[in-house]
Amino acid sequence: MWFSWPVKRAVDCYSERLKPTTPLVTKTRIIDTFFPVAKGGTYCIPGPFGAGKTVLQQVTSRHADVDIVLIAACGERAGEVVETLKEFPEIIDPKTGKSLMERTVIICNTSSMPVAAREASVYTAVTIAEYYRQMGLDILLLADSTSRWAQAMREMSGRLEEIPGEEAFPAYLESVIAAFYERAGIVRLYSGKTGSVTIGGTVSPAGGNFEEPVTQATLKVVGAFHGLSRERSDARKYPAIHPLDSWSKYEGIMPKRVVGYAHSYLERGAEVGAMMKVVGEEGTSLQDYVVHLKSEFLDAVYLQQNSFDPVDASMSVARQKRMFKLVLKILASEIRFKDKEDARNFFYELRQNMLDLNGTPEDSDVFASLLAKVEQALGDRKPDFESRGLKVLSELE
Numbered sequence: 004m005w006f007s008w009p010v011k012r013a014v015d016c017y018s019e020r021l022k023p024t025t026p027l028v029t030k031t032r033i034i035d036t037f038f039p040v041a042k043g044g045t046y047c048i049p050g051p052f053g054a055g056k057t058v059l060q061q062v063t064s065r066h067a068d069v070d071i072v073l074i075a076a077c078g079e080r081a082g083e084v085v086e087t088l089k090e091f092p093e094i095i096d097p098k099t100g101k102s103l104m105e106r107t108v109i110i111c112n113t114s115s116m117p118v119a120a121r122e123a124s125v126y127t128a129v130t131i132a133e134y135y136r137q138m139g140l141d142i143l144l145l146a147d148s149t150s151r152w153a154q155a156m157r158e159m160s161g162r163l164e165e166i167p168g169e170e171a172f173p174a175y176l177e178s179v180i181a182a183f184y185e186r187a188g189i190v191r192l193y194s195g196k197t198g199s200v201t202i203g204g205t206v207s208p209a210g211g212n213f214e215e216p217v218t219q220a221t222l223k224v225v226g227a228f229h230g231l232s233r234e235r236s237d238a239r240k241y242p243a244i245h246p247l248d249s250w251s252k253y254e255g256i257m258p259k260r261v262v263g264y265a266h267s268y269l270e271r272g273a274e275v276g277a278m279m280k281v282v283g284e285e286g287t288s289l290q291d292y293v294v295h296l297k298s299e300f301l302d303a304v305y306l307q308q309n310s311f312d313p314v315d316a317s318m319s320v321a322r323q324k325r326m327f328k329l330v331l332k333i334l335a336s337e338i339r340f341k342d343k344e345d346a347r348n349f350f351y352e353l354r355q356n357m358l359d360l361n362g363t364p365e366d367s368d369v370f371a372s373l374l375a376k377v378e379q380a381l382g383d384r385k386p387d388f389e390s391r392g393l394k395v396l397s398e399l400e
Contacts, residue, residue, distance in 0.1 A: 010126040014133035017190040017198075023226070025189075026255050027143070027201055030066040030317035031059075033244050033306045036327060037262055039255030040227050042069075042141055043189030043199035046251075047149075047221045050231025051211030055243050057083065059231075060145045060205065062242075062310050065094060065103060066317040069201070070140040073108045075128035078121045078151025081113040097317065114151070121155040129186050132200045139196030144187075146204040149180070153217045169216045177220040184224045227251035240307050247273060256320050257327060257399075264395045265301060265327075268334055272298020284343065292343050296350040297334050304357040305330050315361045322365055328399045329377065330357075335392020338384045353380055 008014060023041035040046045048056050064072040076084050087109060094103040108131060112124035125146055132142040146152070153172060160173035168174040189199035204225075208215045211233050222228060232245035246269050255262065275295040279287050287295070305327065309315040318326070333353065340346040356377050363370040388396075 008130060008134075010123065010130040013186045014130065014137065016137060017192050019191040021189045021191060021197065023189050023199070024254065026253065028068040028256070028320055029063050030319065031062065031242060032308055032318055032323055032326075033242055033246070034063075034229065035256050035320070035323060037246060037255075037266065037306070038227055038229055038244065038249045038251040039253045040201065040203070040251070041253040042201055043187060044227065044253055045184045045187045045202045045204075045225040046227035046229060047204050047206055047218075047225045048229045048231060049206035049208055049213055049218050049221070050243065051233045051236075052207060054211075054231040054233055054236040055241055056205040056207070056231060057147060058310065059229075059242050059244075060147055060203065061087075061090075062316070063203070064107065064143065064145060066097065067143050068141075069143040071106050071108065071132075071135050071142050073110070073128050073132050073142060073144045075110045075112070075125050075144065075146045077110075077112050077124050077146060077148060078114050078155065079112070079147060081115060084111050084113055118155040118158045121152060122159065125149070125152050125183065129183065129200070129202070132202075133186065136190065136198035136200050137192065139192060139194070139198045141198065142200045144200060144202045146202065148207045149183075149204040149221065150207040150217050153180070172216050176216060177223065180217070180220045181224045184221075226253055240302070241310065242308065244306075246302070246306055256323065261327075261331070261395050261398055264391065265331060265334060268294065268298050268301055272301075289340065289343060289346070293338075293340065293346050296346055300350050300354050300357075301330060301334065303354050304361065309362065312362050314364055318361075324399065326361070328396065329374075331392070331396055331399070333381060335388050335396060336381060336384075336386035337389060338386045349380070349384070353377065356380070 023043035025042045026035065027040045027042045029035055034040065048059060050056050064074065076087065091107055092102050092104040096103040096106065099106065110124050110128045112121050128144055128146065132144045135142050153176060156176065156179065157172045161171065166174055168176060184202055187200050187202040189197060191197050204221065206218050206221055208218050213230065228250050229244045230248040231243045235245060236243040272295050275287065275291045279295065284292065340349065356373055360370065360373045360377065363373060
């Protein structure tokens with residue numbers, strides 16, 4: 004089956020365009036739980052160089068619940084493209100048990116190629132994605148990086164002597180980026196089947212400045228924003244998605260009210276952490292210090308994930324719900340501590356047990372033993388529970 008089609012025109016051979024509502028499971032906890040992406044939705048991953056954009060995309064391509072993955076290497080360094088071409092055939096696809104390359108399409112475009120080819124590579128990728136969507140398949144398109152695509156448009160616009168906009172980008176930059184992301188979506192075909200194209204684009208703003216034109220134009224049209232942080236990357240907190248800067252408009256695998264309760268601890272913990280930098284630990288009340296410890300605990304055991312651990316690298320929805328419920332139970336508990344040292348020792352031991360739990364297969368005796376250890380450590384303290392926390396926990400029953 005083949006057909007000829009201009010790459011800059013969207014394939015519109017379908018009967019109905021549907022609203023993206025089904026979550027795209029990536030098996031990455033911070034994405035699926037806190038900042039979900041819908042099948043047929045759009046999202047962007049802006050971040051400074053070296054913050055882990057390409058690695059996050061490769062982890063997503065391996066574990067995302069889609070039929071075909073398309074990678075548009077737009078203006079990438081030749082070394083990165085070669086590395087991708089070498090690694091993907093050797094990676095075992097957890098979905099099929101075969102080589103990951105068998106369900107992956109890579110559009111190669113290095114920084115040494117002409118700028119016209121760089122612009123065309125992104126459109127070629129999305130047209131191929133639409134081609135497979137017409138077969139009733141779910142497609143994930145990862146564009147890396149749309150910043151270099153925009154730079155190619157800026158260079159071509161300059162040569163054509165067009166009127167420049169902000170930072171010399173063409174005046175039509177926003178409309179072009181919007182038109183690209185609009186080609187994502189879930190559709191009902193004439194045969195009755197449904198197919199989807201989900202688009203995730205990385206943005207590489209100079210100096211990690213999210214106020215530059217390409218990032219701002221992208222934020223206006225995407226449904227989820229996974230902002231990578233240099234601070235978290237330098238602290239080796241991966242994925243380096245900043246939990247306070249990022250957002251999503253889509254429904255995820257957890258109720259929004261439940262996620263909001265956990266997110267409130269991250270916000271309050273960040274406030275206490277900023278205060279502690281000024282007044283120190285001794286100038287902080289025990290109650291505020293416990294909030295800070297709970298925030299650090301949530302970050303370490305749930306937001307961070309080890310991509311090199313065979314168990315922790317991909318977590319099923321059922322296990323995510325089970326672990327998140329356990330974390331929420333700890334957040335909602337009001338434990339009486341003697342002093343800050345007692346609180347710190349309790350959460351440090353609890354964190355280590357939870358990290359061991361994340362790397363242990365769910366059907367093993369070790370998992371059951373570690374789970375019992377965590378439950379016992381919490382039960383020995385005979386905690387009370389916040390009324391709001393109890394309501395949230397009841398929603399996960």
